[in-house]
Amino acid sequence: MGKHFLSPLFAPQAVAVFGATDRENAVGQIVFKNMLESGYRGQLFAINPKHQKVQGQPAFATLKETGQHIDLAVITTPAKTVPAIMEECGEQGVKTAVIISAGFRETGKIGAKLEKQVCQIAERYGIRFMGPNCLGIMRPSIGLNATFNKGSARSGSLALVSQSGALCTAVIDWAQMNDVGFSSVVSMGISADIDFGEVLDFLASDPQTGSIILYIEGIQQARTFMSALRAAARMKPVIVMKVGREEAGSKAAQSHTGALVGRDDAFDAALQRAGVVRVETFGQVFATAKTLVSRYHAYGRRLAIITNGGGPGVMAADRASELKIQLATLSPKTMEELNKVLPPTWSHGNPVDVIGDADPERYKLALSIVLKDENVDGALVMLTPQAMTEPTAVAKVVVEIAEKCIKPVLTCWMGKKEVQEGRNLFNQARIPDFRTPEAAVEAFSYLAKHHHNQKLLMQTPGSLGTLEEPDVEGAQIIIESVLTERRKVLSEMESKALLGAFQIPTIATAIAKTPNEALVLAEAMGLPVAMKINSPDITHKSDVGGVRLNLNNAQAVRTVFKEILADAARHRPGARLDGVTVEKMSAKRHGRELMVGVIRDPIFGPIITFGAGGTKVEIIADRAVALPPLNLYLAKSLIQNTRINKMLGEFRGMPPVNMDALENVLLRVSEMVCELPWLHEMDINPLIADENGVVAVDARVVVDYYTPSPDRYAHMAIYPYPNHLVTHWQLADGTDITVRPIRPEDAEIEKEFVRNLSDEAKYFRFMQSLQELTPEMLIRFTQIDYDREMAFIAVTNTDGREVELGVCRYTINPDGLTCEFAIVISDEWQGRGFAHKLMGTLMDAARARGLKYMQGEVLSNNPGMLKLVEKLGFESHADSEDRTITHVTKSL
Secondary structure (H helix, E strand, O other), X not given: OOOOOOHHHHOOOEEEEEOOOOOOOOHHHHHHHHHHHOOOOOEEEEEOOOOOEEOOEEEEOOHHHHOOOOOEEEEOOOHHHHHHHHHHHHHOOOOEEEEOOOOOHHHOHHHHHHHHHHHHHHHHHOOEEEOOOOOEEEEHHHOEEEEOOOOOOOEEEEEEEEOOXXXXXXXXXXXXHOOOOEEEEEEOOOOOOOOHHHHHHHHHOOOOOOEEEEEEOOOOOHHHHHHHHHHHHHHOOEEEEEOOOOOOOOXXXXXXXXXXOOHHHHHHHHHHHOOOEEEOOHHHHHXXXXXXXXXXXXXXXXXXXXXXXXXXXXXXXXXXXXXXOEEOOOOHHHHHHHHHHOOOOOOOOOXXXXXXXXXXXXHHHHHHHHHHOXXXXXXXXXXXOOOOOOHHHHHHHHHHHHOOOOOOEEEEEOOOOOOHHHHHHHHHOOOOEEOOHHHHHHHHHHHHHHHHHHHHHOOOOEOOOOOOOOOHHHHHHHHHHHHHOOOOEOOHHHHHHHHHHOOOOEOOEEEEOOHHHHHHHHHHHOOOEEEXXXXXXXXXXXXXXXXXXXXXXXXXXXXXXXXXXXXXXXHOOOOOOOOEEEEEOOOOOOOEEXXXXXXXXXXXXXXXEEEEOOOOHHHHOOEEEEOOOOOHHHHHHHHHOOOHHHHOOOEOOEOOOOHHHHHHHHHHHHHHHHHOOOEEEXXXXXXXXXXXXXXXXXXXXXXXXXXXXXXXXXOOOOOOEOHHHOEEEEOOOOOEEEEEEOOHHHHHHHHHHHHOOOHHHHHHHHOOOOOOOOHHHHHHHHOOOOOOEEEEEEEEEEOOEEEEEEEEEEEEOOOOOEEEEEEEEOHHHOOOOHHHHHHHHHHHHHHHOOOOEEEEEEEOOOHHHHHHHXXXXXXXXXXXXXXXXXXXXXXX
């Protein structure tokens, strides 16, 4: 694999600092001083036409005068000088820059115009730049400190990427006092060019980076951000601190969903699907990082607490309750064993209070017994330094047990002087240690949250599920008809027709224009009925007296018709009143009123909500939020995250609701979101669920104009599993072959496939000796983002299990127009047309994605591959430096 395109930024061989000076406290003075004092290992040049020397080093008037190729230009001069400097960098072949200077779009129109000029120059010369208006960049391992921070950072495995330069300085200062080191510190600034996504791409594959911290104030490109964030989170822990929590809901929303769901809800949902952990305070950032990079992974939320003090145990239990961390229920066997080794006065429950005189042996026995309990997912061991306590000796036995256990063991040695040596032992053993019970429980909650979100990340639902195919074309016609009439709000009838196209059960509804029509419809449907105002201008019918329920005689129907129209006219004068809708009352005696909604977030696109329904939804405010697409696992998770979930089981004499039917509605709504990009807001409220199924009693849909895109899912932040690319093929001998995009659950068959390749096939594919895929490679190859890459596998069914026969893939290059491809076929299946078939499928997918060229590298001693690409129309030429490699390119 070649170097990442940001390598010159993170690992430059030569750096030039524009504006380097001796003037005390000038930005250029601090940056150049930092570069000198941090021991930068490459060549360093000061660019300043007014001086011959800067800080004792030769200064040059121009880049050309250095006589060297420069990898990275660091620009600290006033904003008005930056375009000319970028022009000079382009002429001298500089490929990366850090523009620390301020004075661009943040200052107004003149600054924005200047920024646009800089971007145009950079694009013309192919320069990628960080900033402007940023602190700079650090890479401590090579002594790169191109920032105006006072001082440098220690080298370590933590990467910090921040939109706030001020926060970077605070974090670095904190880290120095707490012996925390960094692989990289990146201040993004305005992000006029290089964005979060591209930096995350680099850090995801950077061997020096063990975990990543992001400080985010706002996101511009949701798809790019989500794609890179999900890729990074598959490889290493990612912690996000997001500020600027906005007021919940939009005042301009035309639905309950829009009023309930705020920007922060959407951001939270996005982070969960990305498999990362979000923290809210500065103090939590490093506690979380310390825990996630420890030896442990959590596999559940059930925590056992072992303490020698009742008070700290209660403090920990209280915090666990607040964070919805379940205190593990100890099994009868565990209780019996603890009773044998603990004093009679122990707490006889969880927290396990081993009493203040507990010695190391008592701690050892209690911890060993508790960790063996299948009901326990992790343990927090706490100690207060009482007169008879041996903090260091107890720490040693905890380390001894923890090293043999896969369940997480966290510690809280309270105090300072007496417990410091024990804390040092925990740090050396990479066991997370905390000073307070609350911090320790929070750390466990982040382990549990990371595990939960990683499971969400692994889900790859398609745009259309396994349910019966919906009438997408019919739904599109309904929407197009509404937009043709220059309307955006669908009537109740149209809204229910849209749900019907996706096979969501609805109550039959008809429109009555007169009292007599209402009566005829009511009698035809069967009393009792419900009647509602029918108006494109009235969103919440109950607010204007526009809903009447349980009308069970003819006189009531006729009277209520007139009352509804009169009440609506009084409350909303000027509203268009198109009669009244009549529908049969739901016969669901055990029904629970629920709401399913959709709202279009300006950054992350459509999001799906679920919660309690009815007329008081905004007061109850019970809702969970998820980014589509959904599958069954994600639908279940969405339901479980609400308070109403507790009422869906057996409740006060009512049987449990039909969960399959409810989950199917969520899957159907997910399909609507994927296939109908015009969908802007939607309420299904109430959706009534009981033991027999679900029915949508009322619905409201808001649509908006949408310009079609070659990318059919451009409106979504997460690209669905591309079901439409699955094809079937039959060999001449009748063997059935399926060619489909790869999925995370294909990890085992992919691993087996590579393991069974011949040494020659492995060498031709990976250009190195390789026995089998490493865990990191397996993640990278099977957990892909279908927006930025594609991999097709050919599989057949043998003895009831899928067997992989071949795989091909492309990865889109940073230019967005070209891609790199690779292909390998199982040795025993070669010569049967697989390679040609797979390459054809791959090229079709790349073409549909809008890519212009497909490129690849082939070993010159691989005649079979060279013959294949020639047949497919690729042009080839030998590498100018390495004759063993042939470059091949095809226009798509």
